[in-house]
Amino acid sequence: MNQFKQFAFKKFGYTTFGQPAFEAMPAFDSFVKVAYLKAGSSAVVDFKEYQLEQDALFFISPGQFTHFDEASQGTLLYYNRDFYCVEIHDKEVACDGILFHNVYDIPVVYLSPENTQAMETIVTELKAEFEQQDSTMEEMLRILLKSIIIKATRIWKQQHQVTTEEIRQEVEFSRKFSQLVEWHYTQHHTVAEYADLLNMTPKALNKRITRYSNTTPNDIIKNRIILEAKRLLVHTSLSVKEIGYKLGYDDSSYFIRLFTSQTSASPQNFRLKYQQAI
Template identity: 60%
Template sequence: MTSQFKQFSFKKIGLSTITAGMLDQLTQQNLREFIKVIFLRKGSRIQIDFKQYELAQDAIFFITEGQYYQLGETGTDGLLLYYNRDFYCVALHDKEVSCDGILFHNVYDIPVVYLDEERSAQIQSYLKEIASEFNAEDTTAEEMLRILLKQIIIRSTRIWKEANQAPAPESGDSKQEMEFARKFSQLVEWNYTTKHGVAEYAELLNLTPKALHKRIARYSTQTPNDIIKNRILLEAKRLLVHTSLTVKEIGYKLGYDDPAYFVRFFTNQASVSPQHFRKDYQLTGEVS
């Protein structure tokens, strides 16, 4: 199996083996419209946005449409599963394992789940079943693919919560707090270009800024203000590196009408000006 793809009306899903010869086809540019689930074996390398991962054990990554990633050119081995929101995006039920769930948008900003041997074998067995379903001509193939994808997401969500000391699901209060953190993350994702202050998000959640800070602090080392500012900064860095927009245009795109204010914000957060960040990245391919 090198690359497989199925389309059911508007619903699309694909699976590719990650090899040196396939890297040009598995770029962010070619798969921009898809959500990605990337299983990588020990020794593989990947960069997601501006963070490098060199794996000492097997791992699985969950990448949204807007995230940038680059697979290591040598020694990287695994599978890349991709699908669009029409294929799988639980909106009304099972929010925790939806395409906007814990693995894709969370206050911890962790897109990776590390796997021990037993759990890695389990995830690989699901991926193997998915590969087999691509060859099935049965009318139930679409639903079976969706079920297997959901199993991967559910299993990975459980591992992620365990590893990141998330609240136990048995506790009603804890489960409610986890859903609250997810909802806050989602609100930031939807509104960071227009709402930059904690008070604006607190109002959306019918809380005071102090109460919002207290609830987020229970399960995150970041404050609500950190989370909002970091999301704006991440998008600014993406636009500086991956587009030819001017600094002024990027500021406008992110909701800053005053270009000078945006430059001050970026410089304070990144300890380097937007112009120097872009120049340094173009020269080295690394974040200064």
């Protein structure tokens, strides 16, 4: 089943995995997506494969590489930023840098049976709302979407053992760094530049990030740049030189060496591999 509503510039819809709509999956690329997948489903998100042994939620921003196995079961919610923007409403849901724009890891939230039941209730209510002919539909759909995001953020924090004030402060700092990298990775490539934005020394930033992580700030910055390069190689016809320039590298030879050292494949070979797979 596929349902779609447009309120002026605001767009929101859902579709069921395995339906014919998924034959045109690229049509969803421009939307923010929340994928609710049942156990046994398979997915590839930003070139990482998932074989789900339990129900899960994926939070996917426009431009992320996604592929769902045709046998997957669940529901895909999709909407544009005019309908709901997590950056603007960050104080309400506090998920930016966690569920969306997370430069540390792909945002996936695994659900316990109790959490699955709660999400099923919300998704069922959301689908029922599409059948209503009422002027309040838009706001009710937004409320239900926010409920999913808030509950998923709470589950993520529980799963990452955010239980003390000290850990909460560290999560908030990591979230802030994640947001800064997401906003500036095409212009700022060094730890020192981000340390300046945070009014601290590079050494202090490195110590703060590695306190609860095995990844250094430099690795995080480079990983985000390479991830965007992968997306552009797969989703666009831009040349390698154009992609390098778009990511802030005037020297295409340096960019190619960086990409190859990080992925063990040249940009052209990486593009060819995924174009053949799609």
